[in-house]
Structures are given as structure tokens and as C-alpha cells.
Amino acid sequence: MATTKELSVEEKLRALYDLQIIDTRIDEIRNVRGELPLEVEDLEDEVAGLTTRLEKLQSDLVVIEDNIKSKKAAIEEHQAAIKRYTEQQKDVRNNREFNALTKEVEFQELEIQLAEKQIKEMKSSIEHKKEVISNSKEKLEQKSTHLKHKKAELDDIMSETQKEEDFLLQKSAEFEALIEERLLAAYKRIRSSVRNGLAVVSIERGASAGSFFTIPPQTQVEIASRKKIITDEHSGRILVDAMLAEEEREKIEKLFAQIN
Structure with a gap:
């Protein structure tokens, strides 16, 4: 499925973070099933x-x-x-x-x-x-x-859980279609290489979520400007600012509410 227009960097970040939230929820469902x-x-x-x-x-x-x-x-x-x-x-x-x-x-x-x-x-x-x-x-x-x-x-x-998983898999595919192939491949590569499957994380208290390494103030400003894709030099994860993350979480929560 081709995109109708070229996304801005901010739109790409939002699509990536939305995809991450959805994929994380799919992971949680599958973890419930365990082995x-x-x-x-x-x-x-x-x-x-x-x-x-x-x-x-x-x-x-x-x-x-x-x-x-x-x-x-x-x-x-x-x-x-x-x-x-x-x-x-x-x-x-x-x-x-x-x-x-x-x-x-x-x-x-x-x-x-x-x-x-x-x-x-x-x-x-x-x-x-x-x-x-x-x-x-x-x-x-x-x-x-x-x-x-x-x-x-x-x-x-x-x-x-099957109904929810089927719905989420469909949404995951829709968001993947919004993301350019190179960036999507990078997302999947990072996701498969980290233990918790988090390839896109937000900045929390000056550090990338789940990391103890502080992000330099200048880098935090660049992340908040949403002008380019920035990765954490320690974990390799793609970074987004806390405000964008909060806005997308609220949006996807409304999407999840449609399941029930």
C-alpha cells in the first residue's frame, strides 16, 4: 500500500510511536498465552x-x-x-x-x-x-x-484475546503502511534486538525510557523539535519527546476502546 504523500519527520515519529504502542499491546497479549x-x-x-x-x-x-x-x-x-x-x-x-x-x-x-x-x-x-x-x-x-x-x-x-489481537494486527499493518520501507526495517531490526521489544521510546526525566543514561540537553531540544529521527547512542532506540508520546498514547487508547 503506497502512501499518498511524503510524511514529515514529525508524522513519521508519530506513526512509529503509534506502531510501537500497538505492537507492545500485541506482545502483552501473546505473553499472556506464554508457552x-x-x-x-x-x-x-x-x-x-x-x-x-x-x-x-x-x-x-x-x-x-x-x-x-x-x-x-x-x-x-x-x-x-x-x-x-x-x-x-x-x-x-x-x-x-x-x-x-x-x-x-x-x-x-x-x-x-x-x-x-x-x-x-x-x-x-x-x-x-x-x-x-x-x-x-x-x-x-x-x-x-x-x-x-x-x-x-x-x-x-x-x-x-483473539478478537483484540486480530484488530491490533490489522491496525499494526495499517500503520506499517504509513512508514517508509527503510525506516520500518530499522524499527523491526531494533525491536528484534532489544529484550522488551521497545524500538521507539520517549524521553522521561532527561533519559530514554527504561535507560539510566541521560540524554544531553542539546539532544533533548533536537528531539523535541521533531525535525529529524534521533536514536539513543546507548540502546539504539528511536527517541521521541514526552509530549508527543503522551498525545499518541491518548490517541491509541481511544483506538483500543473500539475493540470492546
Whole structure:
């Protein structure tokens, strides 16, 4: 959105200070939420991860149980073969045939032993997986309950503040559109580099707000003249005079009143 006319330095300072007031209020709203949105997101990820893990474990159980059934069926086949070979031994004509059948019987018995060993191992694996599933279900239930409470908490805060934040974000964008790109970039850079997000501050008792460093009288006069953009040499913040700040605070307070 292009501006219809070039703003004077004073108009730029007023627009910057208005933008600062609005952005500070948005910061305050988001601080009320604190880490809740991130907590909810982390819990959602945990719940999704636990759910996927449970599904995988339960799927593994089905596979193991199917394998046990297959092994049991194989054992029955080996037993039937033993019975068949044993019957055939009664009709052999020589020792070579008898010994060959005996080896077949022994082989089938070894196969049965191996299958029984595998079944035992798989049953042990099932017990272990069932224990893991039980623990995972308990953990999932706890996390799901925690997530439900956190979501409700966040929803309550969002319902109270979303309308105001949406309004303020719209106003913030409107004021940004009034400020030239270079100056807006400087404002955002300063804002992101200071702890409290204050890029534009007023002079209070001879010092920049929130600073212990006194502003020289001549600089204070220049700031009050509103003829150029002046920054605090210690903090890098853009400085405005107390009267301008008070006038803009009153104006923006009326803007805030429109929300309710």
C-alpha cells in the first residue's frame, strides 16, 4: 500500500510511536498465552507419536500370533509325517529303507523341536510387547488428558484475546503502511534486538525510557523539535519527546476502546 504523500519527520515519529504502542499491546497479549501454544503443539506431537507406536505394537502382535499359528500347523504336519514314516517302516524290505525312514523321522522331530523353541520365543515376545503396550496406553491416556486440559486453557485465553489481537494486527499493518520501507526495517531490526521489544521510546526525566543514561540537553531540544529521527547512542532506540508520546498514547487508547 503506497502512501499518498511524503510524511514529515514529525508524522513519521508519530506513526512509529503509534506502531510501537500497538505492537507492545500485541506482545502483552501473546505473553499472556506464554508457552501454552508450544506446549499444546508438543503434546499433540507426543500423543500422535504414542498412538503410532501403539498401532505398530498391536500390528506386531497380530503378526507374531499368526506366526505362532503357522508354526503350530507346521508341527501338526511334522507329526503326521512321523506317523506316516513310522507306518512305512513296518513294510520295509531292507535295512537301508528302514534307516532312510528313521532319518526322516529324526528330521521331522528336529523340525518340531525347532518350531516349539520358536513358539516359546514368540510367546515371550508377545508378553513383552503386551507389557510395553500396557505402559504405552497408560502414558497415552495421561498425555491425552494433559493435552485436553492445556487445549481448554489455551482456548479460554484465545477466546478472550483473539478478537483484540486480530484488530491490533490489522491496525499494526495499517500503520506499517504509513512508514517508509527503510525506516520500518530499522524499527523491526531494533525491536528484534532489544529484550522488551521497545524500538521507539520517549524521553522521561532527561533519559530514554527504561535507560539510566541521560540524554544531553542539546539532544533533548533536537528531539523535541521533531525535525529529524534521533536514536539513543546507548540502546539504539528511536527517541521521541514526552509530549508527543503522551498525545499518541491518548490517541491509541481511544483506538483500543473500539475493540470492546
